[in-house]
Every structure is written in C-alpha cells, then in structure tokens.
Amino acid sequence: MRPILMKGHERPLTFLKYNRDGDLLFSCAKDHTPTVWFADNGERLGTYRGHNGAVWCCDVSRDSMRLITGSADQSVKLWNVQTGEQLYSFNFGSPARAVDLAVGDKLAVITTDPFMDSPSAIHVKQISRDPSDQTGESVLTIKGPQGRINRAVWGPLNKTIISAGEDAVVRIWDSETGKLLKESDKESGHKKTITSLSKSAEGSHFLTGSLDKSAKLWDTRTLTLIKTYVTERPVNAVAMSPLLDHVVLGGGQDASHVTTTDHRAGKFEAKFFDRILQEEIGGVKGHFGPINALAFNPDGKSFSSGGEDGYVRLHHFDSDYFNIKI
Amino acid sequence: MADVMLMKEIETTADRLGIDLSTVDLDSISLPPGQDFGILSDDEDVLQGGDNPELDIGFGNIIIVDNLPVVPREKFDKLEGVIRKIYSQIGVIKEDGLWMPIDPETQKTLGYCFIEFNSPLEAELAREKTNGYKLDRSHIFAVNMFDEFDTFMKVPDKWAPPEFTPYTSGENLQHWLTDEKARDQFVIRAGSDTEVLWNDARHLKPEPVYKRAFWTESFVQWSPLGTYLATVHRQGAAVWGGASTFNRLMRYAHPQVKLVDFSPGERYLVTYSSHEPSNPRDANRVVINIFDVRTGKVMRDFKGSADDFAIGGTGGVAGVSWPVFRWAGGKEDKYFARIGKNIISVYETETFSLIDKKSLKVENVVDFCWSPTDPILALFVPELGDHPARVSLMQIPSKDELRQKNLFSVSDCKMYWQSNGDYLAVKVDRYTKTKKSTYTGFELFRVRERDIPIEVFELENKNDKIIAFAWEPKGHRFAVIHGDNPRPDISFYSMRSANNTDKVKKLTTLKGKQANALFWSPTGRFVILAGLKGFNGQLEFYNVDELETMATAEHFMATDIEWDPTGRYVATAVTSVHEMENGFNIWSFNGKLLYRILKDHFFQFLWRPRPPSFLSPEKEEEIAKNLKKYSKKYEAEDQDVSMLLSEQDREKRRMLKEEWDKWLNEWKRLHEEEKLERQTLRDGEVSDEEEEYEAKEVEVEEILDVSEEVLSFEE
Known part of the structure; x- marks a missing residue:
C-alpha cells in the first residue's frame, strides 16, 4: 500500500470529508482555504477562497453541489462545489467549530466556540435550495455544555442532534425543541476531551475519539456504550470502514510535547481495530506529526489521513487487506 | 460537636444492623482525609479551645x-x-x-x-x-x-514480674510460596494505587491479589526474603503481609521517615529521616532507627548532623548515601557497619554496640562492602602521600586482615562481589603515565581458595572504557560491556578454565551491540543485554552456556528491567520518568513477550523475592538430571490451559459476533421502518443506498496474444 502524498495545505489539517459518490475528497486546514481533490489519484481540483481563519470542519451535500465550511473567522460559508463560488455566509460572534448537513440537506447544525462572554452553542440553520432565498436566521439555538463542542451531527431522521466536546460528555438533544434527551454516563464514558465523532455509514452507531487514549462506540438511538477501543496515544480522529468491520483511530502525542529523541515516540500511526472484537489489527505509519483527521472512502477501498504536518495521505488498500482474518 | 454518639447508642445501632461490635477493630477505622463528619477529635478540641494557637501547649520545650x-x-x-x-x-x-x-x-x-x-x-x-x-x-x-x-x-518502687500473654500462633507469612501453580507475585505502583498481583504467565495476564489506594506515601519495598511489604508514611513505616491478604503486621514510629532498609535476614528494619535545622547554616539533622521487625522495638537509634553520616571520603558531594548501615551477608544478621571519617564502625546485633567497643581505624578509607555470604569486609583506601592505594579483605569479628593488595596511580576503585561470595572483582581505574587519562583493569580475588590468590586481569584493548560489569549469580562467569564507540562490545569470561589452572578464560566477545546494561538471570546462564536510555530499550536475550542469542526485542523507552526470583520471567517497565508509554511488559526468560500492561503514572515494579531454596545442591542436580520426568506433568497441564484458553477465546469471539449481529438486525428493522420517512425528507428521492456497497471480486480475463505453432510429433 503505497500512499499518495497530497501537499496542498501549508498548515495542519483539521478535517477530511468524502462526497457520497466517493470521487471527491474535501480537506480543511488551518490555512484558510478548503481544498477539493480527486479521491482516486489525489489530483487537486480546486480551492475555496474566502475564509479568513482556520477552517475547522466541512460537509458536502448528497448531490455534491454544495459545500458548507465552518471557520475560526466566526463564519460558516456555503459554496458551489463546482465553481468555488461563495453562495452565502452565516456570521457568528464566535468561531465556528463543527458543521453537519441533515438528511435531505435542508438543515445544518453548526457549533460555535465559547468566545469573550458568549458560551459555546449549537445552532440549527435552514438551508435553502435556491441560494438567493438563503437567510441567516437560526431555527434553534442550544446552549448548555461547558467548553468547546468539537463535533455535532444529526441523529436518525433528523430528530436528534448528537454533540460531544471538551467536557468529555456525549449528549443527544431533541432537534425540534432543543431539549436534552440523553447524556453519556460519567463512569463508562470518556474521561477527557472528546476530539472527534464519526457516524457509521448507515447511521446506526457512532464512534468518538478522546484524549483519554480511547475511542468508544455508541448506539445512535439509545446512547448505549457498545465498544471501547484502547490505544497508547491521545485520539484526535476516528473513522469507520463502511465495508468491513474495521475502525481506524488516529492521533498521537500532542504536537507541543513531541520529543526529539525518536520518531516512534510520538506514535503518529493510524491504528486499525476490529470493530466487534476490539482487537488491534494493524497500523499505517507515515505522518511526521499527530493525525488530526481521518476519512474512509464510501466504497471502503481507500482512506485518507490528514496530519499536523500539513500532508494528506491517501491510501488505497492492497487486496490483502480485504482478507485479513483475526 | 454535632452528632457525637454515645457508646450505648452505637451499641444499639450496631445491634439493629446486626454487627458484632467485638469483631470490629475500631482503631482500624479512619475517616477520609479532610472529612470529620462533624465529629471533633479530642486533640483538635484542645487546639481550637485556645485563643492563641501560637501559645505553647505542654512542656515539651x-x-x-x-x-x-x-x-x-x-x-x-x-x-x-x-x-x-x-x-x-x-x-x-x-x-x-x-x-x-x-x-x-x-x-x-x-x-x-x-x-x-x-x-x-x-x-x-x-x-x-x-x-x-x-x-x-x-x-x-x-x-x-x-x-x-x-x-x-509512675515507675513503681517494687519490681513486678511482667504478665505473660498466652502465645497465639500467627498466620503463615510465607503462604504465597505454597501457590499451586508456583507463580510469583509482584507489586506495582501507578497513580495513587498500589497493587499486588500474581504473574499468571499461563493465562498471559496478571491475577489481582490485593489493591489499595494511598497505601504508601512515597514507595513500597519488599523485605529481602519476600515476607513483608514495607510502606512509608508520615508517622513512620509499616510492614504488611499474611496468608490470605495483606494485613498490617507491625508499625514503626519514625516521624517523616524517608528511607527504609531491611537486614538481609529481615530481622531488622533501618529507618532514616532527615530534618531541616533551625539554623540554616547547620547541616540537616539525621535520625536513624533500627527496629526489630517482629516486635517493633527500637533496638538502637542514631542521631546526629548529616555531616556525621555523609561519606565524604572523596571530598565530593556531601550527602548521605543510602543505606548508611550495610549488613553483613548471611541470614543471621549478625553484623552491620557504617563508614565514617577514617573509621569503619562495625556493630553486632546481640548488644547493638560496637565490636570490641571501638571502631576500626582505617586512615582515609572511602569505601567498603560486605561479602554477600560471610562476615568479610572489603575496604578500599585511596592513595595518600607516599602510601599507595590498597584494597584489603578483613575478617569480622576478629578484625584479621585476610588479604591485602597495594595499587599504584589509582584514580578510582569499585568492588563487585559474586553472589555466593566466592569471588571479588575490583575494578581499578588507573592514570596513564601522563596522568591525563585513565584506563581500567581488574583485580580478581578468589576468596574461597587458600591464601586468596589475586589475578590481574585486563581487557585485550586496555584503553576500552568499561560501561558495565556483572557477575553471573551463583556462577563463575562475568560479563563486561566495554568500548568507546556508540556500539560497544560485550565480552564474557569464566573464572574456571578447562584444566583448572586458575586462570581467567575468555568465552566470547560480541561486537557492536546496542547495550549499556547487563541483567543476569538470578539462576545464571541467561543474561539480558539491554540498551536503556539512549538506546531506547533494546533487549537481547543471550544464553551464555551455548553462547548464542535466543531473541532480540525492544521495549521502547524501557527504564527498568527485573528478573523474577526464579529466573523464569523478566519484567521490563517504563516508569513515569517518561511521560508516555508508561507500563510494563512480561517476557519469558528466552525473550518471548507474554503480555503487556499499560498504566499511566507508573512508578514501581517489584517482584516479591523468595527465600533461598532448601534443596541441597545434590538434590537440585538430581532434579535437573531427571527433568524430563518432572516436566511431563507440567507440560500436560500447560497444554490443557492453552487449549482451554483458545476455547474460551473462540467462545468469547463468537458471543461478541452474535451480540453484534443481534444488535445490527434490530437496527436494520428500525431503519427499514423509517425508510419512507427518510424518502420524504429527501423530497421523494428513492435512493436509500447507504449500505449498498459490497466487496465483490471480479475476475477479468484479457487475451494478450494468441499464437499458433505446429509441433511435429514422432511416434
């Protein structure tokens, strides 16, 4: 498995997203310009210029027409995927951290960081089919959790919103009323900041990665803890194979603590685990810094990782990978 | 003074709850720190009663x-x-x-x-x-x-005979040795927890024995024969042990105790503390107590300024080197000694006083050590004026000099006893003629032989720096890591040669190894050549009998290596000197990784020592000869366990899979039910094909070339 190294960003990567067809890969980094690549050969297609701060997160519509990006410049922007034209900009009083489009692409959930006096919040915005009708009003705003909300995604049938962040608690909210429905257990849940959250392809379960060196698999409806995967390093990014029962965890020693003695000290590996048996299968090395972002191609035959080192590494699996037995 | 219960109330409450008060050890109950449940203790009362807390209480001054x-x-x-x-x-x-x-x-x-x-x-x-x-x-x-x-x-005028308390037999403190599977125990300290575990190598995991949070305030230590586990606290030290669990067996009051040390036969416990002086110009005050381990009685105490206890012989760092008192070898715990300025004070434990009531005068002595088995002292005196440096062996209590060797232009000296006290190696760093650099040689004493012959031994390249030296325990071989390059060489030597000519024989030299430390198995024969610190935890398991490497491995960043007392397993640990990777690995003696446990803030790993075996050397030899007969039984047992394990493993996996499938089907059912709703959300788009990807193997045949050839065929 020889990876394709994609050098298009000048700052650490923050997020990766494939479109539904799996032919495009969108990458976000701290360098203000989200980039789109051919997911097959790693060729760069174009960039989306307009943000004035680190871009933390993005999502792409089911028909691959729209891209939504959230940035530290306190705005969330809608883009035309094809032309790179900015269609709309939602402005907030604080940096936007996470964005996720609902089933049907008519709603988006956006989280904002605590900033100055305002606490962190989850916003739900209406997305219009025609950009000229687009307004910036929030359908719903939820406040409550302490600290940053690092990820928020839609639950089944857009009825719930799942959020996780610095307070190490996973919460499920009613997306109509904004009521808190469920909260993860302090005992069994994460002990430190949850850095990432990724839904399975069909949405039945989701995986959270945390700085407590573990990742946990939860039931999307009941918020029951199903599995725990333990590693040796803080987890920054998680992804699940849509094809096989594999989960992949990325992370590593915090960049500010990286030792100078040995490259292995940081453990900047993407680790593969068996989803059901919770056993480690293998690892993919290569990054010079912690892995910040991971994404699986929807066909399950390739995945990409984005690191603190500014590289996106695109890996197409060898045929051996599909025959792994443990 | 809110809810203080009277004894009577307590009794009734206990009755109601069905607790037999006589079985409750009230002294063992302690409140969590900082919590008093509204009950003021008596001494706090005194403190709070006074208007001025500065006021002197009592007449202690x-x-x-x-x-x-x-x-x-x-x-x-x-x-x-x-x-x-x-x-x-x-x-x-x-x-x-x-x-x-x-x-x-x-x-x-x-x-x-x-x-x-x-x-x-x-x-x-x-x-x-x-x-x-x-x-x-x-x-x-x-x-x-x-x-x-x-x-x-209160001293009564008349002597009254002390009351005799009837003898109650204690629990078997060596119960752990009777483990059916002959496993070994170890203690680990991670975070605030201290835990004793069995090393269950067959099941490839440790089995918990006892765990306690905040068991000790700084460290734990096994007694040399493994009977006790010592903990240190602000008020003093304590030892723990017992048949079934870890009970506190004895407490030793010593405020602010910092260090503890057992005598080799674990009869006595030496505790040490150092106190800031009131006058900052004075040296710290040092208090050392020697307790009888079983009775908890103070046998002797030593107090003085830190300077009195510092071995400042070389004029280097003024500090107390621990242990201050070094015990003579053997189980009798008969003698102990400490070094002072120009003297060595040897005490005996019958009276806890100096032998012959006076210290040994040795002008300018800087170092001494006991033979591990006999009451023999080895002393080193550096050069002074016209007197050459010398190393001498002295018999105690007769104070006879058994052997002495003068050495010239010595810069430093280190003594290494072989574990049976058969040999003593003295590593001597000498100045070269220019006095600008030093080189190293060894003086090897054969202590058991008549007149104690000494052999001078030098490496082939005598300018090589010696990085490590270690005797084979109970054996006649030693290993040396030497060399100046980043990859030093390792040489093995034997004190016996084929025709017994009393000459050191070189066995082999391994070139260019990433190693800087030697760890012999306690039973000899095997040695781990370890590259700690700069080498990031390289391990080589070497068999010295066959002179071959059994395995090479790595425990990344490893800081500590410890053989279990039987020499069957090795633990390598990364302690909290590193921020990451904390935890330990257990290996078999031949370098197979058995299991790996990760623990954040990992401080200590210690095997529980075992007392020496009662088997005579002849019996041991006999067992070794008939090993096949004995091992059959155990091999069968091992196989059963491994079968059981793999069976359990399979079963577990099957269960997990089943559970998962059940859960997934339930989800699929719900998902199917919601299909229509989802379509409406998508404005009637039917495609709901999130799960429709499948891995398919498609064979494609491509004809590259077709050629025809006529072959002639003869019959």
Missing part, C-alpha cells in the same frame, strides 16, 4: 538539668552564668526561661534547674547533647525532658 553543684547564694549568679553559657549555644533560652530553685531553709540551690527553650526541637537537642556532660569530676549532668516527669514518677 522544658528540660530539667540534674546533678548541678549545690551552691550558696553568693555563687548563684556565677553558676547561672555557666549554665546559661552552656545551653545558649544549643538553642535560644526563653526570657526568664532558666529557673534554679533555692531551698528556703539552707538558702542554697537544690542541685537542679529548669530551662525553657523556644522550641521542643531545641530542648530535645539540648537533652541529647548535654546528658552526661561533665561539668567537673563529681558533677555529671543528668538531663531529662520535663514531659517525661510523669513517666518517671
């Missing part, structure tokens, strides 16, 4: 000095002046703190006085320093603490 001269009034001032002069050197006497009563009838002093110091510490010091002070021939001070007054008053 007052001493009584007896045996003073009895003087008439005219001489009163003079005597007072003398006393004040003596005692104001030691501490600050309070204003009006010196009171010498006068007999109203005779108008003479009564021969004693009271002195009040600023602090109890000073009073304590004054008592220590001046008790027995000779003012003149007939006036020898007897100094006591005022607080002890009561104790002396």
